[in-house]
Amino acid sequence: xxxxxxxxxxxxxxxxxxxxxxxxxxxxxxxxxxxxxxxxxxxxxxxxxxxxxxxxxxxxxxxxxxxxxxxxxxxxxxxxxxxxxxxxxxxxxxxxxxxxxxxxxxxxxxxxxxxxxxxxxxxxxxxxxxxxxxxxxxxxxxxxxxxxxxxxxxxxxxxxxxxxxxxxxxxxxxxxxxxxxxxxxxxxxxxxxxxxxxxxxxxxxxxxxxxxxxxxxxxxxxxxxxxxxxxxxxxxxxxxxxxxxxxxxxxxxxxxxxxxxxxxxxxxxxxxxxxx
Numbered sequence: 001x002x003x004x005x006x007x008x009x010x011x012x013x014x015x016x017x018x019x020x021x022x023x024x025x026x027x028x029x030x031x032x033x034x035x036x037x038x039x040x041x042x043x044x045x046x047x048x049x050x051x052x053x054x055x056x057x058x059x060x061x062x063x064x065x066x067x068x069x070x071x072x073x074x075x076x077x078x079x080x081x082x083x084x085x086x087x088x089x090x091x092x093x094x095x096x097x098x099x100x101x102x103x104x105x106x107x108x109x110x111x112x113x114x115x116x117x118x119x120x121x122x123x124x125x126x127x128x129x130x131x132x133x134x135x136x137x138x139x140x141x142x143x144x145x146x147x148x149x150x151x152x153x154x155x156x157x158x159x160x161x162x163x164x165x166x167x168x169x170x171x172x173x174x175x176x177x178x179x180x181x182x183x184x185x186x187x188x189x190x191x192x193x194x195x196x197x198x199x200x201x202x203x204x205x206x207x208x209x210x211x212x213x214x215x216x217x218x219x220x221x222x223x224x225x226x227x228x229x230x231x232x233x234x235x236x237x238x239x240x241x242x243x244x245x246x247x248x249x250x251x252x253x254x255x256x257x258x259x260x261x262x263x264x265x266x267x268x269x270x271x272x273x274x275x276x
Contacts, residue, residue, distance in 0.1 A: 001180040003173070010145055010155040012165035014183070015175035021158040022051055022127055024175060028156060029125050043122025043154065051127040051158075053112035055100040061087060061111045062096035069118045079118065086114035090137055106132035113141065124148045126157035130164065130216060138213030142168065167215040167223055194236040195221065199255040200246050201229040209250035217242055229254065 005011045013021050026032040027039060029048045057064065062083055069079025087096045090110040094102065100111065109132050116124060124145070130138055145155045145168065159165055165172045172183045202209070214223045214230060219238025224231045229251075234242050236258070243253055 003180060005154045005156055007152045007154060008149050010149050010157070010168060010170050012169035012172040013156070013158045013175050013180070014160060014162065014165045014172055015158075016160060019175045020178070021175050024180070025125050025127050025156065025158060029123070045119050045122045047116030047119075047121030047124045049109075049112045049116050049126045049129055051131070053108050054105070055108065055111075057100040060097045060099055061092060061103070061114075064100055064111065065114055065118065068115045072119045074118065082118055083114060086117055087111075090114060090140055104132070106134055106137070109133055110137060113144070117144065120151065120153070121148060122153050124153060124155045126155070128159060129157055130159065130213070135212055135216070136210075138216050139211055142213065161216075163215050163220055163222075194258070196234050196236055196239045197255070197257040198232045198234050198239065198242065198246075198253070199229065200231070200251040201254040202252065212245070212249060214242075217245065 013024060015021050023032060025048075027034050028042075029046050030039070030042065031048075055064070059067075062080065065083035065086070066076060066079045069082060070076060072079075074082065084096055087110070090113065092098065092110050093104070093107050098107075100108070103111065109129070113126075113129065116126075126145075129141055133141065145157070149155050149170075157168070159168075174181050174183050211225070211230070214220050214232055217238070218241065219235035220232055220242065221235065222233040232242070239256065243256070246253065
């Protein structure tokens with residue numbers, strides 16, 4: 001394989017369980033060495049969130065992150081302040097003084113994400129980062145990925161869901177059968193299941209409610225956002241559940257249109273290019 005990721009990119013690697021995605025990421029961050037070949041021009045600051053982070057420690061989330069910040073060269077006060085801001089942003093349930101061993105999988109994932117961001121990374125590597133996170137944290141994670149890329153960093157992540165890689169990545173690569181291959185340009189709605197176009201708008205108060213990680217919901221194939229609302233292509237059998245979620249979070253349903261193949265109105269995310 002010959003893979004390149006440039007500054008400002010969000011690159012996804014998609015593939016099934018056991019295909020080698022996690023091994024590829026471990027090589028990218030330097031935790032594993034390739035049998036042959038080299039990893040060149042790795043940025044000096046790397047943030048890494050593994051696929052499993054389940055520390056069985058008595059120390060609190062804040063104490064752990066402060067310690068990790070000092071390991072990475074921050075002063076105690078700077079590490080503590082940075083840890084507090086990150087945990088507040090990610091809304092750690094139980095607060096920053098919650099013992100690590102008491103955290104749920106999703107909250108442990110928030111701590112893992114925070115430790116990867118203690119120092120601004122030039123390369124942020126995320127292995128199945130949405131696993132276990134609540135809906136609000138999904139949106140925060142998406143914002144963080146965008147911010148790292150906008151600052152000139154590189155974001156690399158894995159996910160097995162096509163809807164996620166399409167929505168979040170500037171380009172996507174398929175991992176399977178011992179190969180890594182660039183996934184060509186794709187258009188929305190290539191599946192065979194009947195779908196609906198769903199248009200959501202601001203609620204009764206005229207204010208757009210908090211955005212959700214629509215791409216993470218079952219059956220969502222495509223998402224398009226603007227200042228007034230959101231439009232989605234959703235598999236027909238998942239439409240009712242999505243509408244219920246939207247209403248519960250303050251959205252109004254503007255239009256639901258049944259369709260099967262007419263998806264050219266939904267914008268697609270180009271996934272072509274080179275990777276090294």
